[in-house]
Amino acid sequence: MVDFIQNCLDGIMLGSSYALLAIGFTLIFGVMRRLNLSYGPSIMVGAFVGTLVYLEFKANAVAIAAATVVGAVIVGIYVERLCFRAIRRGAAVASMVSSFVIWMQLEEIVTVVFPDRTYFFPPMVTADPIDLGPFFFKVENIVMFAVAAVMTVLLHWLLQYTRFGLALRAVSENPRAALFMGINVGAVMFLAFVIASAFGGVAAYLIVSADGQITPLFGLWATFKGLIAMMLGGMGSIPGAILGGLLLGVVEAQSIWYLGTEYRDLSAYFLLFLFLVFRPGGLMGQLAVERELAATRRV
Amino acid sequence: MLRIEGLRRSFGGVAALEELDLAVADGEVMGLIGPNGSGKTTLFNVITGVHQADTGRVLLREEEITRSTPARIVRQGIARTFQNLRIFQRMSVRENVWVAQHSLPGVGPMALMSNRSAAERARKAEVDRLLDAVGLADRRNVLAGSLPLPDQRRLELARALVRSPALLLLDEPAGGMTPAETAEMAALIRDFAVPGRTCIVIEHKLDLISTLCQRLCVLNFGRKIADGEPGRVLEHPEVLEAYLGRDAVNA
Amino acid sequence: MDDIYLITILSNIGMISFIALSAYLLLVVGEISFGQQAFFAVSAYGSGIATAMWGWPIWLGLLWGALVAGAAALVVAIPTVRLRGLYFSVATLAFAEMVRLIFEIFTYQVEIDGELVGPDGSDGFRDIRAIYDSNVSAFEYMLIIYGLLAVVLIGFLILERSRLGAIFRMIGEDPMLTEMQGLNVTKYKILAVVMAGIVAGIGGALYAHLATYVEPKIFNVMLGVHALAYGLIGGLGTAFGPLIGVAIDIGLLESIRAISGYRMIVFGGLVAVLLIVRPRGLLDEAAMHWLRGRWRGLIRAEN
Numbered sequence: 117m118v119d120f121i122q123n124c125l126d127g128i129m130l131g132s133s134y135a136l137l138a139i140g141f142t143l144i145f146g147v148m149r150r151l152n153l154s155y156g157p158s159i160m161v162g163a164f165v166g167t168l169v170y171l172e173f174k175a176n177a178v179a180i181a182a183a184t185v186v187g188a189v190i191v192g193i194y195v196e197r198l199c200f201r202a203i204r205r206g207a208a209v210a211s212m213v214s215s216f217v218i219w220m221q222l223e224e225i226v227t228v229v230f231p232d233r234t235y236f237f238p239p240m241v242t243a244d245p246i247d248l249g250p251f252f253f254k255v256e257n258i259v260m261f262a263v264a265a266v267m268t269v270l271l272h273w274l275l276q277y278t279r280f281g282l283a284l285r286a287v288s289e290n291p292r293a294a295l296f297m298g299i300n301v302g303a304v305m306f307l308a309f310v311i312a313s314a315f316g317g318v319a320a321y322l323i324v325s326a327d328g329q330i331t332p333l334f335g336l337w338a339t340f341k342g343l344i345a346m347m348l349g350g351m352g353s354i355p356g357a358i359l360g361g362l363l364l365g366v367v368e369a370q371s372i373w374y375l376g377t378e379y380r381d382l383s384a385y386f387l388l389f390l391f392l393v394f395r396p397g398g399l400m401g402q403l404a405v406e407r408e409l410a411a412t413r414r415v
Numbered sequence: 416m417l418r419i420e421g422l423r424r425s426f427g428g429v430a431a432l433e434e435l436d437l438a439v440a441d442g443e444v445m446g447l448i449g450p451n452g453s454g455k456t457t458l459f460n461v462i463t464g465v466h467q468a469d470t471g472r473v474l475l476r477e478e479e480i481t482r483s484t485p486a487r488i489v490r491q492g493i494a495r496t497f498q499n500l501r502i503f504q505r506m507s508v509r510e511n512v513w514v515a516q517h518s519l520p521g522v523g524p525m526a527l528m529s530n531r532s533a534a535e536r537a538r539k540a541e542v543d544r545l546l547d548a549v550g551l552a553d554r555r556n557v558l559a560g561s562l563p564l565p566d567q568r569r570l571e572l573a574r575a576l577v578r579s580p581a582l583l584l585l586d587e588p589a590g591g592m593t594p595a596e597t598a599e600m601a602a603l604i605r606d607f608a609v610p611g612r613t614c615i616v617i618e619h620k621l622d623l624i625s626t627l628c629q630r631l632c633v634l635n636f637g638r639k640i641a642d643g644e645p646g647r648v649l650e651h652p653e654v655l656e657a658y659l660g661r662d663a664v665n666a
Numbered sequence: 667m668d669d670i671y672l673i674t675i676l677s678n679i680g681m682i683s684f685i686a687l688s689a690y691l692l693l694v695v696g697e698i699s700f701g702q703q704a705f706f707a708v709s710a711y712g713s714g715i716a717t718a719m720w721g722w723p724i725w726l727g728l729l730w731g732a733l734v735a736g737a738a739a740l741v742v743a744i745p746t747v748r749l750r751g752l753y754f755s756v757a758t759l760a761f762a763e764m765v766r767l768i769f770e771i772f773t774y775q776v777e778i779d780g781e782l783v784g785p786d787g788s789d790g791f792r793d794i795r796a797i798y799d800s801n802v803s804a805f806e807y808m809l810i811i812y813g814l815l816a817v818v819l820i821g822f823l824i825l826e827r828s829r830l831g832a833i834f835r836m837i838g839e840d841p842m843l844t845e846m847q848g849l850n851v852t853k854y855k856i857l858a859v860v861m862a863g864i865v866a867g868i869g870g871a872l873y874a875h876l877a878t879y880v881e882p883k884i885f886n887v888m889l890g891v892h893a894l895a896y897g898l899i900g901g902l903g904t905a906f907g908p909l910i911g912v913a914i915d916i917g918l919l920e921s922i923r924a925i926s927g928y929r930m931i932v933f934g935g936l937v938a939v940l941l942i943v944r945p946r947g948l949l950d951e952a953a954m955h956w957l958r959g960r961w962r963g964l965i966r967a968e969n
Contacts, residue, residue, distance in 0.1 A: 151752060153891075198938050207945035209698055213898045214941045216891050221934025228928065340887075347756050382767040389760040393745045396753045463846065489848035501843045503836055505951040514832050518848030527830040556962075558955055578848070 118250045123369040129257035131365020132264035133326075136319035137342030138349060138357035139271065140312035146288040146352035147308040150208045154195045154215040156339030157222040159316035160332060162188025163324045164226050167235050177240045177325070184324075185317030191222065192313025196306060219335065226332045233331055240325045256326040263322060267315065268358060274311075275354070284308055288352065316342075344388050350398030359399045363387075416441045416582055416613040417462070422471035424454075424461055424637075431457040433637040435471070439582075444614045446624040446645065449634035450657055455617045456498055458634070459584050463495055464488045475582065490518055494580035496571040498587045498617070504560030508551055508570055511559045512542045515574045545573040548607055565596045569603070576608060583608060585616045589623050601626040621649070633657065673804050677876060679916050680811035682896075684869025685889065686908035687818060688862040690897035695858045696838035698751075700890050701742075701758030704765040705735040705863040707885035709870035711769065711785060714880060717796035719776055719784050724796045724875065728814075731871030732864045738765075739863020743856040750841075762890060769882035790881030797875050811872050818865055822905035834858055835951075866893075899937055901949030910948060 137156075144152050165187030166180040175183070199214040227233070243255040275281035286294040287304045295301050320338065324330045341364070349360025364384055371383040391398060422435040432454045439445050447455050460466040462473055464485040473481045480488050494515075503511050516522060516538050526535055546552045549569040554562065559570060568588055575583060588604060589597040601623045608614065609627065618624050624631060624645060631645040633654050641651040648654060688702045713731030716722040722730065746757040775784035785791040797807055825831040833854050836844040841851050874880050896911030919929045944950060949957075 151755075198942075202942040203945055207941075209693070209898065210941045210945035212698070213895050214938045216895060217930075217934040217937040219934075220930040221938075224928065224930035224934070228931070336887075343756065344760075347753075351752065378767070378771055382764060382771075385760045385763045385767065389757060389764065392749060392753055392757040392760065396749055465842070465846075484850070485842075485845040486848050486850045489846055495846070501840060501846075503839050503843070505839055506832070506835065507955065510832060514829075514836055515847050517829050517833055522829065527833070528824065528828045530828060556959060558952060 119373060120370070122251050123373045124366055125251060125253070126257075127366030127369030128362055129253070129261050129365070130369060131345075131362035132261045133319055133323045133361075134341050134345040134364050135358040135361025136264050136267065136315060136322070137338055138345035138361045139268070139354060140315040140319065141342040141346045142349070142352055142354060142357040143308050143312040143315070145346065147284060147305050148200060148211075150200060150211045151343075152195065152199070152215050153212060153339055154199065154219045154222065155312070155316060155342060156337065157219040157335030158191035158195055158313060159184075159188040159320040159338055160330075160335035161191045161222050161226060162186070162313075162317045163237070163320045163330050163334060164230060164235075164332075166321060166324075167230070167237055167330055170238055171235075177238065180238065180325075181240070181318070181321045184321040185314055188317030188320060189310055189313045192309055192316070193306075194218075196309040200305070200309070201302065219339075223332050223335060230332075235330050237324045237328055237330045239328055240322075254326075256322075260322045260326060263318065267318060268354075271311075271315070271354065280304070280307065344384060346398075347388060348391055348398050350400035353398070353400040356398055356400030363399070416443070416476060417615075418474040418477070419458075419462075420472045420474070422458075422461060422473065423469045424457060424466055425469060430637050432461065432468075435634075435637070435639060437632065437639065437642075439613055439615060442611075442613055443630060444609055444616065444628050446628035446631040447615055447617045447634065448619065448621075448624065448631065453634040453657075454637040455634055456586055457637075459495060459586055459615075459617070462488075462584065463493060486518070489578070492578075492581035493584065494575035494578050494582075495584035496568070496575055496586055496588060498590060500564070500567050500571065502559045502567055502570055502574075504558070506559055507556050508559050508562065509542060509546065509555040511570055512545060512573050512577050513539065515577045516542070519578060542577060545577055549573045549603060565592050565600070568592070568600065572603070572608060581612055583612055583614045585614065585618075587617055587619070589618060589620055594622075597623055670804065673808050675916065675920060677804070677808045677811055679912055680808065680815050681869050681873045681876070682893070682916065683815055683909050683912050684818065684872070685866045685893040686896035686912050687822065687905060688866035688869070689890070689893040690902070690905065690908040691822075691834070691858055691862040691865065693894070693897050693902055694838050695834045695855055696841070697855070697858075698755040698894060699758040699862070700755050700887055700894065701760075701762030702862065702866045702893050703885045703887070703889040704742075704758075704762035705739055705866035706870035706873070706889065707762075707765055707769060707880075707882070708738045709735040709867035710874035710880045710885075711772075711791060712867075713871035714791055714794040714874040715774070715784065717875070718791075718794045719774075719778070724800065724802075727796065727875070728868065728871045731874070732867040735867025735870065736860050736864040739860045740856070742863075743859035747852055747855045747859060759887060759890075762885075762887065766882050766885050769885070788882060790879060791874075792879050794874050794878045794880070798878070807876060811876075814868055814872065818868065819905060819909075826905065830854075895937065898947050899940065901944075901947030901953065903946070903949045903951040903954030907947055907949050 141155055144155065162184045166184035169175045169183040170180050195215060195218055199211050199218055203211045203214060239256065241255050241259065245252045245254050275285060283294070283299045283304050286297065286299055287301050291301050324334065345361040345364045346357055347360070348363055349356030349358070367383055367387055368380050371379045375383065417439040419435055419437040422432050423430065424432045435458070447458070449455050457466065461468050464480070464483055468481055472479055475491055475493065480491060503514065506514070517527070521534060526532065529535070543552065543555070546555050549572055551566060551569060551573065554566070559567070562570065572588065585604065589600045592600060597620055605627055616624065616627060628645060630643065631648040632639060633641040633648060635657040640653045640657060641648045685702050685706050688705065689699055692699045709731035712734035713727040716730045717724055717727035742758065742761050746754055749757055769785065770788045772785055773787050775782045775786060783793055833844065833849055836847070837851055837854060845851050896915065897908040899914060900907030900910035915933060919933055940948070
């Protein structure tokens with residue numbers, strides 16, 4: 117029982133990083149209705165910008181984190197311009213494939229600039245794990261969880277209580293109607309992309325600094341963890357992204373403990389497959405699916 | 416031919432069709448009118464299985480088709496056109512008509528793969544004959560998406576007719592057309608689509624209705640408010656009210 | 667030496683073409699699959715087991731691999747084919763990753779001539795030696811690859827002109843309208859997924875025997891997404907589209923050695939720009955329609 121609870125706690129800590137990745141994903145998807153496969157790779161580039169700042173200037177944690185976020189946002193803008201803005205509406209597949217080839221491009225740029233593949237990434241804190249009764253917590257995990265919680269609250273405020281948030285919700289509900297209301301849809305999409313990239317940048321910093329190292333493969337990892345967490349929670353739903361991320365973390369932690377490391381990803385994909393077949397809307401998104409079905413059945 | 420009993424269909428609490436009863440006899444051509452949102456297209460959608468009825472029954476030749484899939488309903492002899500045009504834009508005009516034959520009886524697995532048999536040649540000849548009849552023969556190799564709107568409506572008509580349906584549902588066949596084009600379309604439907612089959616026509620243009628229909632049915636808020644010979648129906652007070660508003664009727 | 671290099675590249679182009687055609691077929695019915703590599707993998711293992719462990723002849727091993735891949739596709743298709751859009755894509759991704767991760771732990775070995783043969787989890791599956799044991803040269807094997815590719819391609823070209831091919835394109839453009847032509851869309855989609863599985867399977871079986879060694883990590887999602895990209899680069903209007911995509915990527919850029927280290931930087935940028943101008947690829951439906959019109963015109967002019 118103690119093991120099970122400890123696994124749940126570990127899973128929630130791990131899951132909070134997945135949740136951050138999924139929030140970025142779901143923001144972009146909610147507004148664009150297109151999948152950005154380059155999401156992981158662009159925050160991976162951000163993390164390498166952080167590495168560069170560390171290697172060149174021996175900068176402190178705050179500067180590295182800032183560099184990571186700025187790098188992720190700049191690359192995010194590049195992806196938005198090239199793969200989303202420039203491709204006309206209705207060509208969602210083209211956008212997706214375009215974001216995939218840009219992923220390949222980003223990965224190769226990173227391997228050209230950083231030929232050693234694996235680089236040391238400075239941890240944000242160095243402290244011993246904290247014991248609490250029979251359970252223990254790693255400090256970096258607690259920080260990760262706290263930052264994820266704060267950012268979620270921040271995002272909630274932004275979406276629910278600001279004019280920009282209202283515009284963003286209007287665009288994700290119905291871009292055409294939003295356009296007729298005088299909302300600058302392009303600008304809203306652009307800003308959503310920037311916010312999502314910033315979220316991704318923070319997530320990247322937290323995850324990579326907890327790992328203590330970075331490789332170009334982080335891009336693939338981040339895209340797929342974010343995608344799975346988003347799908348589990350329900351596409352386009354922010355609470356869904358958080359719940360999906362936590363669920364994914366807990367399931368992975370339990371599988372590692374009870375089945376072994378090699379079953380970690382297998383159980384995650386198995387869970388995803390079951391969800392898609394039996395509850396494609398995920399934890400929160402059933403309504404969204406029905407709306408989409410209604411739209412495709414519209415005659 | 417078609418009998419509808421107690422049909423109900425609502426969308427999220429809003430009733431699009433309420434307790435609708437309707438019977439259409441063999442060979443009858445019925446006009447279906449009503450203000451926007453009165454449930455006309457919903458009725459077509461329920462008949463063809465695109466939407467499921469909440470309650471009530473739809474019978475085609477006394478056979479229940481209420482819970483059937485669109486594909487099966489179409490194979491039982493119903494064809495339709497669409498108010499907001501649906502054609503395969505990335506296919507040629509000729510292909511758009513040809514594809515409607517895929518599920519005709521006699522098109523088996525072999526015919527799906529080969530197009531050299533005598534039967535297949537006959538089917539292609541039928542496609543060309545229909546394109547000729549609707550006046551699209553000279554543009555049969557054009558991509559359908561590039562046709563002007565009146566021609567797209569003619570193409571939809573040809574596609575519906577190639578299956579020789581027993582019941583033809585036309586949803587605003589002259590929508591968006593000029594008066595001259597409307598008259599042309601009305602003549603085309605009268606001479607070519609109507610003979611030998613049962614038709615229901617949704618249309619706002621009364622001259623088209625009066626050219627084609629012996630019977631007119633009026634829907635408002637999903638209910639039938641009048642049904643009968645066109646001249647009389649149009650004088651019915653509830654119909655005038657639905658179209659012109661209460662004040663106009665009282666004045 | 668150079669000849670061997672050329673034969674290897676050409677053989678690779680041939681084998682990847684199968685998986686590209688497989689992803690293309692699903693793009694035609696309007697579905698994006700991230701998971702065609704799963705059928706490639708299932709067939710690579712299946713045919714390898716058949717020839718190396720059960721001692722079946724090569725041709726039977728290839729056939730078996732394709733059939734196993736088709737059966738696997740049927741198993742995926744039945745629960746997932748009703749899912750639309752991104753849901754289907756992610757379901758195929760989840761399935762393919764499951765297949766890869768199962769091969770990471772799948773061990774099935776027998777002793778042949780004092781040596782253990784068979785898949786050994788993440789260490790892979792060695793010694794699929796059937797073509798070397800029967801003295802097929804690299805060149806001859808390349809001819810086998812292209813022979814089979816030609817057969818599949820002719821199948822696609824027949825399909826394109828047939829009613830069945832039209833049904834696939836109809837579903838890709840408007841499933842509801844297709845249903846309204848009296849066609850059971852679900853049934854035809856399952857058929858398309860199974861056909862795509864078989865096509866990918868042929869490629870996988872050929873791959874296993876040329877490489878003689880397969881390991882699970884080859885069949886990662888990168889393979890599947892590349893396959894997808896090829897169709898969209900070359901164009902969705904014709905089965906030559908994916909082949910053009912493969913040839914551009916592997917052929918052209920691999921052969922220009924000067925940029926081989928920067929291949930994806932150049933290629934990625936080029937493709938991104940191409941997709942802005944032509945979102946359905948070089949030879950899209952409109953382009954093919956135009957070309958066919960010109961072709962008809964030429965024939966008429968000659969008569």
